[in-house]
Amino acid sequence: MIVPSVTSLNQIGAERFVSNTLARRLSLLLVGCFAFFYNLDIALFEGSEGLYAHISREMQLSGQWFQLTYHDESYVNKPPLFFWVLALFTRLFGENEIALRLPGALFSLGTMILAYFLGKSSFSRTAGFWAAMVVATSHLFLWYGRRTLFDSMQTFFITLALFAWAKAHLQNAGHWWYPIVGAAIALAVMTKGLHGAAPPLVVIIGLLAVTRDFSPLKNLWFYLSVFLAVTMIAAYASVLSDNLAGHFNILGGLKTAFGGSGGTQTPAIGHPIYWYLL
Secondary structure: OOOOOHHHHHHHHHHHHHHOHHHHHHHHHHHHHHHHHOOOOOOOOOOHHHHHHHHHHHHHHHOOOOOOEEOOEEOOOOOOHHHHHHHHHHHHHOOOHHHHHHHHHHHHHHHHHHHHHHHHHHOOHHHHHHHHHHHHHOHHHHHHHOOOOOHHHHHHHHHHHHHHHHHHHHOOOOOOHHHHHHHHHHHHHHHHOHHHHHHHHHHHHHHHHHHOOOHHHHOHHHHHHHHHHHHHHHHHHHOOOHHHHHHHOHHHHHHHHOOOOOOOOOOOOOOOHHHHHO
């Protein structure tokens, strides 16, 4: 008779746990809530958190929703969508650390949930479980995801775009997923600028090129997705002040990314693209 070792019994137990849908989802929910919602009420960290909180407060006091200021000086480094979200949460829950950090925590949990369903639908429930667990336990995701920063919001929309693309193109779950791709890319761009479109577009275009499957180009829903993204971004840019609308100047953005002058309409901020490659 073969007696199973303790190690093999542990492996069997772990596999059974991962295969149990209810236990798996409850464990992910507990890990996600602890990772992103625990201790949100500590004092804001110096630097960006206080800066963004103050800009959001000034925006509400002045009623200037399409032009940002910091101590009454024009602020052009970021578009206003994230500040609108901060304003909504502080109106609902008051001006406190939890209200300011809650959007980031919710978007981080949303990204974790998307990772689970993307892994589950593309590969297996086990893959989805570990994909979500990686999101919830990654050091940088934990550090940035629970702070008053743009990154978790933009990451959520990028992940949503890729999830919707997988459903529409890879899994044939319905053509109506294509407009969600366009809307998600537009919201990623509206959150932090044109580079929000780069990650999903690189993945989508690269996949089409590698597989040589260009069937989406024959699908009217695909073009509806493109039209929706362009319309949303154009409408958003059209209501902003000139210095904020410069974030959506494609030519100026390319010049800035590669170290050139972006012109008067594009804020010359951040690092050129080769700095990120290093």
